[in-house]
Amino acid sequence: MWNFLWLTPARCRLILAALIGFGFVSHLIYLTDNCPIDLSGDEAHYWDWSRRLDISYYSKGPLVAWLIRASCAVFGDVMWAVRLPALILAAGTTLLTYWLARRMFDSDRVALGAVALTHLVPMFVAGSLLMTIDPPFYFCWAAATCLAVKAIFDRSAWAWPAVGAVIGIGFLAKYAALLWFVGLAIYLLLARRKFFRISGESESADRSSSATGFFTALGVAMLFTIPVIFWNARNGWVSLGHVAKQTGATGGGFDPLHPLEVVGSQIGVVGPTFAVLMIAAVLWVIRSNRESRDPRAIFLLCIGLPFFTVVFLASFFAKIQVNWPAPTYFTLTILTAGFISTRMSSSQTWRRWRGWVWATVVIGLLLTPLAHDMSRLYPWLSKLNAALGTSKKDPITARKFDPTVKLRGWEELGLRVSIELQSLAPGGLVMAEDYQTASQLAFYVQGQPNTFAIGSYYQRPTERKRWSQFDLWPDRALDQPALIGRDAIYVGFGTQGKDLAHAFASVERLQELKIVVRGVEVRSFRLWRCKGFKGMTRPAHGRKL
Numbered sequence: 001m002w003n004f005l006w007l008t009p010a011r012c013r014l015i016l017a018a019l020i021g022f023g024f025v026s027h028l029i030y031l032t033d034n035c036p037i038d039l040s041g042d043e044a045h046y047w048d049w050s051r052r053l054d055i056s057y058y059s060k061g062p063l064v065a066w067l068i069r070a071s072c073a074v075f076g077d078v079m080w081a082v083r084l085p086a087l088i089l090a091a092g093t094t095l096l097t098y099w100l101a102r103r104m105f106d107s108d109r110v111a112l113g114a115v116a117l118t119h120l121v122p123m124f125v126a127g128s129l130l131m132t133i134d135p136p137f138y139f140c141w142a143a144a145t146c147l148a149v150k151a152i153f154d155r156s157a158w159a160w161p162a163v164g165a166v167i168g169i170g171f172l173a174k175y176a177a178l179l180w181f182v183g184l185a186i187y188l189l190l191a192r193r194k195f196f197r198i199s200g201e202s203e204s205a206d207r208s209s210s211a212t213g214f215f216t217a218l219g220v221a222m223l224f225t226i227p228v229i230f231w232n233a234r235n236g237w238v239s240l241g242h243v244a245k246q247t248g249a250t251g252g253g254f255d256p257l258h259p260l261e262v263v264g265s266q267i268g269v270v271g272p273t274f275a276v277l278m279i280a281a282v283l284w285v286i287r288s289n290r291e292s293r294d295p296r297a298i299f300l301l302c303i304g305l306p307f308f309t310v311v312f313l314a315s316f317f318a319k320i321q322v323n324w325p326a327p328t329y330f331t332l333t334i335l336t337a338g339f340i341s342t343r344m345s346s347s348q349t350w351r352r353w354r355g356w357v358w359a360t361v362v363i364g365l366l367l368t369p370l371a372h373d374m375s376r377l378y379p380w381l382s383k384l385n386a387a388l389g390t391s392k393k394d395p396i397t398a399r400k401f402d403p404t405v406k407l408r409g410w411e412e413l414g415l416r417v418s419i420e421l422q423s424l425a426p427g428g429l430v431m432a433e434d435y436q437t438a439s440q441l442a443f444y445v446q447g448q449p450n451t452f453a454i455g456s457y458y459q460r461p462t463e464r465k466r467w468s469q470f471d472l473w474p475d476r477a478l479d480q481p482a483l484i485g486r487d488a489i490y491v492g493f494g495t496q497g498k499d500l501a502h503a504f505a506s507v508e509r510l511q512e513l514k515i516v517v518r519g520v521e522v523r524s525f526r527l528w529r530c531k532g533f534k535g536m537t538r539p540a541h542g543r544k545l
Helices: 009-032 041-050 063-075 079-105 108-118 122-127 134-152 159-171 175-192 207-223 226-234 238-246 258-270 272-287 295-314 328-344 347-372 374-388 403-407 410-421 435-444 499-503
Strands: 429-432 488-491 504-509 513-517 520-525 527-533
Touching (some): 009 079, 009 108, 041 063, 041 079, 041 435, 063 134, 079 108, 079 134, 079 295, 079 328, 108 328, 122 347, 134 295, 159 175, 159 207, 175 207, 258 272, 258 295, 272 295, 272 328, 272 347, 328 347, 347 374, 374 520, 410 488, 410 527, 429 435, 499 504
Antiparallel strands (some): 488 527, 504 527, 513 520
């Protein structure tokens, strides 16, 4: 068994500082020095939001747009500046992880172990690079959890309103932030019912003050919903309809296979061995008898597990995105680090679990460079297909195993569209089939013009794309008289029921743009030169959320 006595608190904190500093600088270099991935569709869309700051937007609150604009206002509208807030938030979340783990287990070694685990999980690697709504949401979730510890275990009355403020800010990033209160409520109810042992007055919650503090925090958090509610009241409650559709509350159908997809995807993004360790840590707490139940471990479990349960139940009625359960892992990772430390205290129990721990480390060290650039595997595709004997009609392609394929080729597309625009009369438009492609073009086309998404205008419901912020901005509407007669470059995979052909006097298909990475074609874009825009009108039979 390894001896970690040399890891004094001072050395642990020195290593923590080195990890944070190295992680931030290396990721900044990664983004600024020939980064292999372009902005994701969501990142580009949020950047487009940031050019028009508002108190809320079609599908989310305003926080992500404000953060991106703050960064771009200083450093310019470039890719790394869009993502810089994610790097800063990741560093902050790492500090919160260390603080909470140390507070819960009274050990700098456990705290350092929890931080190390987070650096070995592919989901966390992606979360520290991509500036979507998740980095601010995750940071606020973590900060609120730490503040709740101050309020409950340290009896700091000031922390309760601070909890509410942080969750309220998190709500402005992602509405699901309010679900944090579900886990806290469950913990406080268990404390009231004396579900776990009380090891001392300093470790117990003053139940009456905790109840008052809980509702104080909830009340403060609800104040932050006012701008979102006010904005939605002026815009037909589009966010409510969108969220209801996305979560399956409306229009969803029961599907027993979706939960299996959720479980499989989560095992994939955290790693199979780490998933085993995390499940073991959860069972370790649940199976403990009342006398040995530690309120701190119960707290970590309550903050994390209920959120995963909510997402899992929602998956029966809606398609769940792989990043949705992410906040679950903040406290469960810390709990797992504590579980591992208890196993290491005995040579017998450590022998049983050390294989899982070292496998997690090895898998993490192998996957981390791949998470930054999956194209390293591309040259092996032909050999892999040959070894597996896959059919030429259905080979293993980059798109089948590399989620970053969707983040490639956008800069090349922007350059190509910029060149094609020169063949049009002055005032040429840039159009795309969906809002994400339109946002990518807005960022990468020379001059960063206002672009147009036409998919929500398609007449046939089966072909129509869902609404987005483009459908709420008046100057992005396609029925403007000022647009009539202008030419456009359109990016999309077809004329979609001839809607595009009907909207222009002529439509000419251009040479397809193929994106080749390390000798492998990973995707392609179809472009069209369109002359004489006639205008497009919205379907009379409603919108698709």
